Amino acid sequence: MNKNVSIIKTNSGNIFNVAKAFEYIGSNVQLVSSKKDLLKSDYLIFPGVGAFAEGMKALENNDLNYSIKEWANKERPFLGICLGMQLLFECSEEFGFNKGLGLIKGKVNKLPESLKLKVPNITWERLYHGSPESTCHDNKDKVFKNHDFEKDLYFVHSYACYPQNNKSWLATTKYGDHNFCSVVKENNIYGFQFHPEKSGNAGLKLLEEFLKL
Amino acid sequence: MKKPRIIARLDIKGDNVVKGIRFEGLRIMGNPNDLAKKYYFEAADEIIYIDTVASLYGRNNLVDVVKKASNSIFIPMTVGGGVRNLEDAEKLLESGADKIAVNTGIINDKSLIKKLAQKIGSQALVISIHAKYRDHSFWEVFIDNGRESTGIDLKDWLKYVEGEGAGEIFITSIDRDGTEMGMDRLLLDTVKKVVKIPVIYSGGCTGYEEIIDLVKLYDIDAVAIGSILHYKKDTIKDIKLNLKKNNILTANNL
Numbered sequence: 001m002n003k004n005v006s007i008i009k010t011n012s013g014n015i016f017n018v019a020k021a022f023e024y025i026g027s028n029v030q031l032v033s034s035k036k037d038l039l040k041s042d043y044l045i046f047p048g049v050g051a052f053a054e055g056m057k058a059l060e061n062n063d064l065n066y067s068i069k070e071w072a073n074k075e076r077p078f079l080g081i082c083l084g085m086q087l088l089f090e091c092s093e094e095f096g097f098n099k100g101l102g103l104i105k106g107k108v109n110k111l112p113e114s115l116k117l118k119v120p121n122i123t124w125e126r127l128y129h130g131s132p133e134s135t136c137h138d139n140k141d142k143v144f145k146n147h148d149f150e151k152d153l154y155f156v157h158s159y160a161c162y163p164q165n166n167k168s169w170l171a172t173t174k175y176g177d178h179n180f181c182s183v184v185k186e187n188n189i190y191g192f193q194f195h196p197e198k199s200g201n202a203g204l205k206l207l208e209e210f211l212k213l
Numbered sequence: 214m215k216k217p218r219i220i221a222r223l224d225i226k227g228d229n230v231v232k233g234i235r236f237e238g239l240r241i242m243g244n245p246n247d248l249a250k251k252y253y254f255e256a257a258d259e260i261i262y263i264d265t266v267a268s269l270y271g272r273n274n275l276v277d278v279v280k281k282a283s284n285s286i287f288i289p290m291t292v293g294g295g296v297r298n299l300e301d302a303e304k305l306l307e308s309g310a311d312k313i314a315v316n317t318g319i320i321n322d323k324s325l326i327k328k329l330a331q332k333i334g335s336q337a338l339v340i341s342i343h344a345k346y347r348d349h350s351f352w353e354v355f356i357d358n359g360r361e362s363t364g365i366d367l368k369d370w371l372k373y374v375e376g377e378g379a380g381e382i383f384i385t386s387i388d389r390d391g392t393e394m395g396m397d398r399l400l401l402d403t404v405k406k407v408v409k410i411p412v413i414y415s416g417g418c419t420g421y422e423e424i425i426d427l428v429k430l431y432d433i434d435a436v437a438i439g440s441i442l443h444y445k446k447d448t449i450k451d452i453k454l455n456l457k458k459n460n461i462l463t464a465n466n467l
Contacts, residue, residue, distance in 0.1 A: 014306050020283045118411065120336045120380075124216060124258060124464030152216075152464045154289060156336050198289050198311065200256075200466040 003027045003211045006041030008068075008084075010058035018047045018081065021197035025208050035067040043211060044071055047197075048083025052092040052108065052159070055083050056100060065101060072103050075188045077213045085184060085191030086161055093159075104186045106163035117176045124152035124199075125182075131169030132179040141170050141185060143209045151202035153182075153194035160193060188213075216463050217428050217456075218435035219449050220259040221252035221442055222415060225275065225294075226266050232443050234391040236343075236359035239265075242443040245278050249286055252442065255449040256467040259289045261314065261383070261413075261437055263341070265358045267295025268317040276308045283309030288466070291383070293341050294358075298325065299332050306333060314383055316341040317356040319374070320363055330378025339413070340379040342370065344400060345387040352400060359387050371407040382412045383437065389417025391440050396423060401431055413437050420447045421455040428461050 005022045007015050009031040019029045022045070032038045046068070048055050059065045072078055080088045089100045092108035100108070113119045127149055129140060155173070160180035163169045171183035173193070184191040190210065196203035223230045223245055230248050231239040242248065249260050260282075267273045273295035282290060292305045293314025302313045313333065319325045319340065329338050343359045344352040344367045352367035371382065384404050386397040396417045404412050415437040418424070427433045441447045453463045 014311075016307060016309050017283055017287075017311070020309065021287055024284065024287070118409070122336060122411065124218075124466060126465070150465060152466050154464075154466075197287060200253075200288055202466065204287060 004042040005029050005045060005211070006032045006038065006043065007045045007047065008038065008064065009033045010055070010062055010064070015047050018045060018197045021204060021207060025204055025211070027211060033062055033064070035063060038064065038067045039071060041071075042076070044068075044076065044078045045081065046079065046084035046087070047081045048087065052083065052086060052100070053098045055087055056098060059087070059101075068101060069103065072187075072189050077210065078189045079210055080189070080191040081197075082157060082193060082195060085193055086159060088184070088189060088191050089161055089163075103189055104163055104168060104184060104191070105165055106161060106168075106181075108159050108161050110159050111157070111175055111180070112178055114176065120156055120158045121175055122156050124154055125173050125175075125194075126150065126152050127171040127173055127182050129171060131163075131166050131181070132172055134166050134169075142213060143170075143183070143185075143190065143206060145209050145212075146205045147209070148202065153196070153199040153203055155182075155194045157193060161191065215432070215434070217424070217433055217461065218258040218413075219424075219452055219463055220261055220413060220435055220437040221249070221257040221449065222261045222263070222437040222439040223248060224263050224265050224439060225278065226264075227274070230443065231265065232391055232439055235387055236265075236390055246281050246285075248443070249282050252449060253286045253288060256453060256464075257288060257449050258435075258464045258466065259291060260286065261291045262293070263314065263358075264294025268357045269360070271295065271297075273301060273305070276304060279305065279309045291339050293339065297321070299328060302329055302333055306337065312337045312339050312381070314339040314341040316343065320354070320356050320365070323373075326374055326377035326379060330380070335378050335380035338378065338380045339383050340374045340381070341383045341385070342367065343385050343387050346397070346400070350399070350403060352403070355387060359390070368403065368407050371404060375408045375410055379410060381410055382408055384412060384414055386416035390415070392417050393419055393440050393446075395419050396427065396436075398427075398431075401427065401433070405431060405433075411435065415439070421452045424452060425456060425459045425461060428456070
């Protein structure tokens with residue numbers, strides 16, 4: 001059965017490729033930018049490219065911030081990608097202090113730049129299961145059912161998420177010696193820091209598993 | 214350690230992927246979508262599409278090509294050729310491009326780099342440079358796909374574009390393009406010393422042995438390959454396997 005996937009369309013961010021990836025794995029995609037359409041969806045995707053404050057403002061301008069919270073509270077599957085993941089958190093230090101949607105407890109901080117490491121971090125990297133503190137290898141989340149942890153995924157970002165709750169921190173990725181959260185989950189809400197729509201077959205597989213939730 | 218990106222380069226003229234030697238004597242290599250798909254399934258890390266005649270005719274032909282590609286290719290795509298303003302760039306991004314490559318357009322309007330960086334973000338802005346060796350470590354910048362000289366010194370131009378917000382440099386040696394004679398190491402070393410942003414090297418690649426050398430000697434960020442892939446002298450999959458045998462990791466994305 002084809003799944004109905006809605007992708008939140010605000011002014012910022014390129015969502016064309018996210019839509020194409022979901023179509024490729026056989027779902028019916030619609031782009032939503034109003035509260036009415038948003039609440040009709042089966043799966044809600046929130047992509048994002050750009051700056052935190054602008055992304056948040058675009059949501060507020062479209063009156064979507066409360067709709068997303070309403071959706072999330074109904075425990076329906078939600079996926080934030082890249083900036084869309086970062087906006088799920090309480091706040092970001094990007095360009096001063098900015099408030100996010102606050103659906104997940106924790107912070108969004110700039111990656112620690114150094115001589116060897118460049119920002120934005122544009123790279124293919126793998127996921128490590130769990131948070132740096134608890135790398136338990138049993139009880140893998142359902143979204144990783146078909147994921148090969150040896151595979152690399154595509155990242156483009158300058159900021160990264162650090163969930164407060166260890167249990168929400170589903171996967172870690174390395175930036176040099178530094179660890180950041182690459183997959184977050186709280187109840188029905190997921191966030192991917194990488195771009196599953198640009199990560200080849202491994203990315204498409206993760207999206208397929210998400211649509212089985 | 215940084216993983217060097219192995220990128221497939223598609224120079225496009227009309228409906229075809231073409232390849233010449235030093236940008237001349239173009240031969241048809243195949244259909245853009247067929248070749249892009251082939252390289253995608255061979256584990257390319259990115260695909261670069263360049264419309265070779267866009268600046269000459271004042272338009273970019275690649276919107277439809279990229280739109281079609283985005284139905285079946287799920288890795289980053291950089292698209293360039295004939296980008297003269299913000300609208301051209303945005304149109305390509307809306308059609309499925311992840312990054313925009315600019316060359317002639319920014320020489321004609323030098324304020325465009327900053328405008329593009331602010332609008333689409335540095336991470337999506339690739340500055341394409343075609344350089345021709347003159348003498349005494351002096352390379353001249355060329356536009357219109359290697360047809361027109363500008364008198365601009367490569368080093369000055371690199372500093373300028375980095376300062377204006379370029380996200381990445383895509384440098385092609387005109388002297389080596391399509392020759393399979395080996396990459397211009399002096400050029401590579403020069404560019405690397407001038408800019409801090411990532412650099413994609415192109416022009417003259419002979420195969421995996423050379424890439425291994427370049428990674429070890431110059432710690433290169435990325436290499437863009439055309440000829441040896443189109444003429445089936447090597448595959449991205451084999452290049453990556455051979456790098457791995459030499460302890461050089463690349464993206465594991467097959």
